[in-house]
Amino acid sequence: MDTAESATTVKKNSKFKQSLINFFTDLYKINQFILRFFREAFVPPFELKEIVRQCFEVGVRSFTLISVTGFIVGVIFTKQSRPSLSEFGAQSWLPSLVSIAIMRALAPLVTALIASGKVGSSIGAELGSMRVTEQIDAMEVSGTKPFKFLVCTRVLATTLTIPILSTYTGLIAILGGYLNVSQNEGTSWSAFIQQVFEPLTFVDFVASLIKSIVFGFTIGIVGCYQGYNSTKGTEGVGKAANGAVVTAMFLVFIEEIIIVQITSWFR
């Protein structure tokens, strides 16, 4: 009994130890992957055509969903904020509130989460199936650089495109907010826009931009890492796609918290 108990404790212990070791080796591998990106991405020859193509892919894949979601977020947020403001008779602050919420937080976050789902998963699945069917090996043995052609282009594409998409989401959401406000308070477009831009500072724009860039980079790197290192077998592809979404979303939230904390020091 006693020995059996201690045996299970040892087993538990070694299992815990093993998962801890796995965690740190993963961390090390991701680190190597990111370093490799910086080593290879900025050395010619550049796969410019492929980068442009990937940018379009990222944009096209998420465009519809982002448009719809952005608009709905704008309308709903405005609608839900109205009662609390009107309690203090402060409906006239509604445009400013909407603009701050959307530009500082909602637009980059919503865009990043949607892109994690749409873009991250498809990058993971695409590279995963290329790994499983030995297409990546085939590139390697023909003297071409698969990392550069597949990973660097995709990471650059998400890093460049997500900020643009975020800006677009913000504008669409504000448009949604405007439609709601003009319907209820009858505010004119010019008055609304003036109130929208009034509370926004330079720090807000820079912080949002940096945030979107970080999110874009994260989505690209995570998707590529999962796909590029996916294991053999078709289930490896599913795992890569799924892992890409879950990890990217998780990291996006963590980064959001960190960046908000840092920007608050500059305000």
Added chain:
Amino acid sequence: MKKTQTQADHSNPVISIRGLKKSFQDYAVLRGIDLDLYQGENLVVLGRSGTGKSVLIKIISGLLKPDAGEITVLGHNMEQITEKELQDLRVRIGFSFQNSALYDSMTVRKNLEFPLVRNRKGITRAEINTAVETVLDAVGLSQTINQMPSELSGGQRKRIGIARTLILNPEVMLYDEPTAGLDPITCIEINDLINEVQQRYNTSSIIITHDLTCAKQTGDRIAMLLDGQFQRTGTFDEVFDTDDSRVKPFFDYNFIH
């Protein structure tokens, strides 16, 4: 078509392997491989499923690292090779994958261009087109140039895979089961293609297979992988002139049933 015997230059191995060992976890797949591939010959590697044939050529092309042993490929010691040298070396070696490994997202034309434009700096559009048409013609699939890999049959995919490696004019060809899963007539066509490549491009080749017709038609020399080592090498008749219970079933299955 029976192969015309090629005179290989036995003083000049293009690939030389000594004491190669490779294990995965606890399972020793390759347990001391010695092998020479001579200039101009077709060497057939026979062996059962899972004996490590694919692993062997992946090690030769640097996709996998050996645990022990010395490997020299076209004068390069694979242990001391730098990344740049390895890349240049790989251009000189053609690798035809077991499952063809065509790039799904690209047309046949783009598949063939892919290695070419990235390895020949300053190549012109006209030169690229000529090269693509030449190799497609060599494998007899000119009409597929604008098709996607998903639209091709298994045999066609194999040939496009071979064409994609030929476009770089390799000195060494590694074929991983070129005839697996194909009908007998297509098999014969592929075998002829392999012999034609040997003549036309003057390549030295390793052909992995468990199809004895393929071995007989293409091989100048046969090496049989048994228990992680090459235990029988020689001409086709020499290898199968035995009562070894690990070798005989191969022959019986292919030619008696």
